[in-house]
Amino acid sequence: MSILIKKAGILTTVQDLGRNGFRRFGINQNGAMDKIAVRLINSLLANDENTAVLEMHYPAAEILFEERAIFALGGADFSAELNGKALENWRMHYAEKGSTLKFKDKIFGNRAYLAVKNGFKIEKWLGSASTNLKAGIGGFQGRKLQNGDRLPFHQITNRKPQIANFKVSHLLIPFYSKFPTVRVVEGAEFELLTAISRENFLNRNFTITPNSDRMGFRLRGEPLQLLHEKELVSSAVNFGTIQFLPDGQMIVLMADHQTSGGYPRIANVIPTDLPLLAQLGANDKFAFHLIKIEEAENLLMRFEKDLNFLKIAAKFI
Template sequence: MSIEVIKPGALSTFQDLGRVGHQHLGIPVNGVMDERAHRLANALVGNAPVTPTLEITLMGPTLRFHEKTTIAFCGGNLDCQLDGQPLFSNCSLNVPAGCEISFGDRHAGLRTYLAVRGGFSIEPVMGSTSTFARGGYGGHAGRPLKKGDMLFTQESATCRSVSLFPETVFAEDVLLSNDAPIRITPGREWRYFTADARRALEREPYRITAQSDRMGYRLQGPGLGLIEPREMASEAVGFGAIQVPADGQPIVLMADRQTTGGYPKIAHVCAVDLPRLAQQIPGDTVRFELVDLVEAQRLLLSQQRSFTQLEQLCRA
């Protein structure tokens, strides 16, 4: 099945769950920014979680479907439309041949994910179909979509329509509201920061600056200082690590993060809250709430159990 790109949108790239196992070679993991929305969209059309989706940022593309298929959108509300008629997120839809999907104004969130029945036909690079635009590889020609691109999927068969409300899929303490604090766990260097710095991170608001992208979210707020200067050796970093450079302004590492970093890590964003952070836009203000590692693991396991049940139900 083929899909024609009529308009490319602001930043539309193919992503999956990431290019794991290559960080020791300097290869970034990449992958989706909002794993929860990605997996929900795939589940709704009967795909496996590893199937690539189209990650659509802020201003979406216009896509013409040349054959009928089943699609689903999950994530931010970017005013998705089918031939000018509004489409709802969190449900699968059978799209007739010749129809166009387009987007209007952003109503909520920053990113939405398009899944198609059977998945997009993309050649993996180092075991992943994720696009790494800075490196020029993965996804569709190693770059965001352009006008005139032709995209292909594995199959064009439709399946039954399914709708869901995320609030009924996940436990209440997993899926918090967008304005709830982002939960964090203490980082490796937590104890080396001053009491004022630790208190500020837990109590004060931080604004996401314009210098934020898929690589990292730069925050602006009360400075976070060390008790005394320290020499730090570079080491591997993960999605959600909160590094603090010399200016004291924290940086949350995101999907396209570098493989190693030498700044002290004051905290880590809990995995279940990374999707909420990924849906925030520059100018938004976030607050943090400290939880222990046991609680972070409990929340992640709860989310995974919900995914397992949902994916089994949708494939039944």
């Protein structure tokens, strides 16, 4: 009733949509870097969208299905193969008992997700199956997966499972790109940037430095300047908050960010564009585009409505 992790890959963790309600205690949200990918493949499988999945980086895991399973992959394209046969992302797949799932090449993106129908059996901590690597708790024993780990999952019941031959609509899949434009809304200290810096922020490209991880992406680009120095007392920050560092560079806070911070907050990446950023890696470039809150909310509302159609469709399979 399990999958066996034959090779763990470089950083494979159990994640869901994150742990809410405990940020006031310094317990950060964690959860998947690309939450939309997780919501899509879970919904495709008619799972609750918050069902635990595996998040993999490249080199990814090699996985043996010790029991038959229905599963789906999404996010990055690591050229997945089941018993040597190529698999497409955003589709339902069926694995016979004894099948092996491998990832052969890094085609696009940096974080791939594996969801199994009915979900992995993961004991939740504070309402979430996400792994908190810093505290060493949550997910699978509070750590990244290792060779030989066994993750049990809830079995599928049908003798002959129906594998629907449909794919998540391209309207729902984020517009992933190797050089994306990432939309942001203004942060509290946006106006504190000099006019030239504001211009640079919106028109220049920024590069993700190798010193980036699930906590945050450190950027390199034309250094920005503030109109005047501002010391801030610490306050809560968010997934996607873009902080201004003393050297004029920026950091974008990602899924494992600390709950609070004291750097000026220039802008925040909108939730529907966080996946574009989450799929980038070291030395990738991107640009920012500033939009109004209303527009950003409408993008999210449209996504929620479209996702609901997928959920309804998936239930009829």
